[in-house]
Amino acid sequence: MLLSMQKLSAIKRGRPVGSRTFDPASAHAFGEAVREYRLLIGLSQEELGNRALVERSHMGKIERGEHLPNLVLILRLAQAMDMKPGVLVDRTVELLETPASSV
Template sequence: MPRISATQDQDQSLMRLGKAVRARRAQQALSQEALADAAGIDRSHMGKIERGERNVTFLNIARIASALGCKPSDLLLDADL
């Protein structure tokens, strides 16, 4: 089975997840760098997640959700996934 990358994301799932993360971050007036630090993720990687350029692991979704004070399922629901 071939690996799925951002370029093969036909239904824009990664883009929608990234927008959900960005929206929650903006609601809390957090900078991208502050969220990345709180989640233990490199800032440039966080930027790629928000732009839908990275296939995010569940562990990173869980870290981001925790840093935003929500559940991973909340981010997925926000992204309509």
């Protein structure tokens, strides 16, 4: 039992060394998807931010691909645009699969 307790205490919490959670390509594609749908429904960044409880400056970072939102924020953005979150995610995947020269 003492050996198993020593093993547990040796486990390091948090992200492994060298891991990263930010993926620039995914962030850019998601931001582009948000911008497309926001413009399609005729909202400004500020209006979308207000609906989703996000600062306008943060909306700009999301749309420019400087910030990759977590699940909670994706859900709030989708709700603010009256759509299912899967629509944003599906469009993000489409943009990631599209060669850069044709975007």
